[in-house]
Each structure stands twice: as C-alpha cells, then as structure tokens.
Amino acid sequence: MKCQRYIEEKLRESFTLWGYEEVRSPTIEYLETLSTDLGSELAQSMFKFQDFDGRMLALRPEMTTPVARMVATRMFSTPEPIRLFYISNVFRYSRSYIERGREFWQAGVELVGCGGDQADGEVISLLASSLKELGLSELRLDLGHAGLFREVQKSTHLDPENSQIFRTLVGRRDQAKLEKFMSSNDFPSTLEKLILELSEIRNLEEAASALNRLSGLQKAKRFAKSLSSVADVLSDYHLEGEVYFDFSLTGRIEYYTGVVFEASVPGFGFSIGGGGRYDDLLLKLSGIRTPAVGFAIEMEKCLQALQSQGSDLSPIPDDFVRVLVSSISNERAVETANLLRDSGVVVMVDVAYRTRKKLIEYAKLAGMNCLLIVESSRKRPLTIYDVQSGTKKHLTVRSFLQEIFRGRTQ
C-alpha cells in the first residue's frame, strides 16, 4: 500500500505542477455512455448490470469517456483548454484476463478543448516527465497516428474482414506474411512498398518524407506532417532521443483520431502507459466539437516496472515520531495521546491491554519509536521505553516533546 501511495502522490504532484486539476467521476455509468466509440474488445470486457428501471449500467473500464462526459455535461462554462487529471480504479473482465485481476488503478490526464501539436507535445511530455519523476529510467515513447493508419488502410480498398486481417498482420510484424497478403490482394506496388517501409521506420520525420515521395494520400501526408511537428515540440522538452515512430501503433480504442503513444522501459514486458488524441468523442457525447488529448498510466504496471529496474521502493522515510501509549486509565491515555498528536507526533493508544513485555515487542514490530506508560495520577511522570535500545526513563509530557523535537533539529 505504501508503494502504491508513493506512486499516487508522486503522480499527483507532477500533474498538479503542470496545472492539471483533479477530478473524480462515478464508478457506475450508463453502459451507452461508456461504450461510445470504445471498440468491441474493451466494450466486451465491461461489467454490466441493470438499474432499477431496466436501463443498462456498467463499471467504468477506463477513465477518458467518464471525464469527457463530465466535461460535456457539467463544464461547458469552464474556459478552454481545460486541464484535468484523475487517479481512479477501473474494472475489466475478459476471458483472456482469466489469470489477471479485475480491478486496476489508472492515473491520467486529459487536455480538453485544444487541438494542435503543442497540446499533443505537452501531454506526451507530461507522461514522460511524470514517469521519470517516479524513478523509471531508460524510458521510451513510441508514437503512431490513428488517422494516418486509417487513411493507409482505406487506400487498400479491402473489405471490412480483410481490413481487420491487414491490421492484425501489421500489428504482429510478420513481414513475410504481410508481403504475401498484400500481393494476393493486389495491392499496388507503390502502396505495398510504402507499408513495408512505414513498418520499419522508427524516426518521425522519416515517416513524413516516405509519404511525401508518393502522389495522393493527401490526408495521410497531413497526419504524418503533424507527427513530425509533434516531434519538434517534444525536442523542446528534450525528449528527442526517446521518441520513436511505430506505424502499427493505432490504439485498441476506437475513439482515437490523431497521435497515439505508448511508454515503455526495456526490462519490462508490458507498456506502462499510453494515450492519444480523440477529437470526435466529445462531439458524440455533447454535440459540440471539442478536440482533446490525454493519457493513462497503469499504476500496477508502473510499480512492477520500478521493481524490475531494482528501484528501492521501501517506505519513504518520514520524520514522524511514532509512539504507543498505554495506561490503566483509558482517560489518561487518550488525554496524553491528544496532547502529543497536537504537537505532530503519531500516536497509537493501546487497546489490547497487554503485558509490558508484549507491548514493547509489539511496538518494535509495528515500527514505533517508543512505548509510553501513562500513570493514572497526573502528578507522576511518563515512563518511556526506547523500543530500539530497550532503555527506559521518566519524563513529563512537556520534556518528552522537547526531547524529540531537539532530536529532530539536530
């Protein structure tokens, strides 16, 4: 839990420093809302159930749509661009998730009401920066473009079934199979060459120039150009060495329309987070065209990636003094505890009425600094056992406090 909190707090700090404001959305929403442009894979993975009037509800499988729904229904007077972030649990069920969990934690941001490469660049840079702040090293960002892929796919004139096969083949990176598929479906040789070339290109500017060598595909060219402008923005953030092009990266979620991206580190087998631009989702939810871009970090994956890099995630040392207070008079124990808490000391009151020996043992195991025995008479001083050294001394509450705070300033 402490490790999760550490990640949560660090991410909250990063997002806040970039001017994003935290939002919270309901766990349960109408199925219809959550399904907007989600794509069948994620839509099938939702936990669904009925409301009392028979309307279908579901647990949110991701946070972008709930946040977009909030913006669409409640924030129309907020000046744009709106910068929002969330740290939430999401729920997914799927047969292929059989051995995995059903509840996941995601931390993410949405930049709403702004198109353009600078907005894309900001969001991608924030993803990189917040992951680095957590202590992840050798971070890598892979960028694709949902629109660019769709345009190239459209130009193949495949029927929907073959289009799906084409997308799977590009995603699997089986070059030989892809070549065979393209020639058996009579792809023009220039298109075939372009697709193979784009599959191998890792540099964003090169992707744009590969497209420019061809005639036609005007929209795809525009998208590629915008990708290379995003690359320019990212180099303003000094990320040029960490950014790569990936033609096959289109995002599994249907609502993406522009740049899509994924963050990973070499020693860990899953991507840690990702996102993209979704310019049509708010139009569908609110009727008003509102461009937006965002990302989500998978917090469990993040923790595992940190552990795989050998990051020391032992509880962050705080400078709290922790004491266990015990007394035969509960009234006196509570009174002393409250006095100490007012001065910023972490206090637990013994509720188990154990022997002194057992109390010291427990205090040690629970990571307390000392055990305080309070006499029932106010006149008598406290007995203080130092849990580590086992020594004991008698002090008043005031001199005990002086002692700890002196110790802290040293």
Place this chain on the structure above:
Amino acid sequence: MRRKIRIAVPSKGRLKQPTVDILRRSRVEILERERVYDSETSDSRFRVSFMRAFDVPLYVQYGAADVGFTGHDIVVERDADVLELLDFGFGLCGLVVAVPKDSHIRTIEDIADVPRVATEYPNTSRRFFASKGKQVEILTVRGATELAPMLGLAEIIVDVSTTGETLAKNNLRQVAVILESSCRFVCNKIAYRAFEREIRELINKLKGRERVSS
C-alpha cells in the same frame, strides 16, 4: 552493457529438434547446458532457456523471455498478446475435430445434443464450437486425448494431427479442421522495441534456413 536477449526453446516434443537445428544453422549454437533449463550460445548476445512449448507464449508475453519458438496453435490457445515475427516451414499440423469411425457425426452440422469434447485445447475448442452455434461440454485432458472416446469419456476430441496416422490407429475420423498451425518465432512487444536491430538480424538469419529442415 546491454543485457542478453533470452530465447525460449521447447525442451521436448516435435518442435524441439528443428528449433535447435535452425538456431545452429543460424550461428546461434546452444553450448553445453550450464543448468537444466538454461544455456549460453555461441553468439554472446543471446541466451536460451528450455521450457515446454506450451509455456513459451506465456513467458514471452510477460517478458520473462524476449523471443521464443512455439506453435501457432499454442499462441491461439493461450490467447497470448505476442508478436509473431516469422512462420517457419516446420512443425506443420492441424488442430482438428475427430470422432470414432462409427459415429453418426459426419460434419460439425450433425452435432445435435450436447456431446462431450475431450481436448488439451479448451479455449480454442470452446470458441470454435460457439462460432458454429454448437453447444458442447468441454473436458480438458493432458495428453492421450485419443483415449477419451475409446473409454466413453467423450464422443468428440479436438487434437493436433500431422498425418492423420494416430487418429486412424485409434479408430478416429477427422470431421473438421479448426486451424492450421506451424512453428512460429514469437516476440515480446516491448523487447522488440528494445532489441529491434538484434532481433531483425536474427530473423534474417533464420529466414534463409527455414526450408532445409522441413
């Protein structure tokens, strides 16, 4: 110094020897085993680990191994989210539906009641029968699937078949092919990014050698 790329190699079964051979011909010779499951290779950039072919997709999906050799049927059964970078010519087989020779079932269409299906491939079988609109009871067995109809455990089996010989010997008849499989070179999605140059180089070496062994 970058870490070594870990290759998962089947430790037994029909994919083992062809895999070891093709690696050797691609100048990644497996050196004397240090431990039972682990070995260096003649190419210092690669290490191999031996495991059941059935476990290869799992190790690769989770990044415990970077790349590996396994059957396409197993990738499908495991529903593994891995890259399939290369299809070798060897390890060809079909995942087939078979029934006893005297069964009234000639095609999948003939399935009427809710028969029991014995298989080592429960996920693929379940999906297949569901897609055909047939209700069946899936029984998962570990090996010797052909035995199930003989002892009356199941009326139908789903199993891999290369020549059909084993089916015939056990008085079974093939009624449908669920999928055609062969040995694949699979790769973890993130490892492909981190080691693209080395992995592509290995693929190019493997490519020229795939026909010899088939």
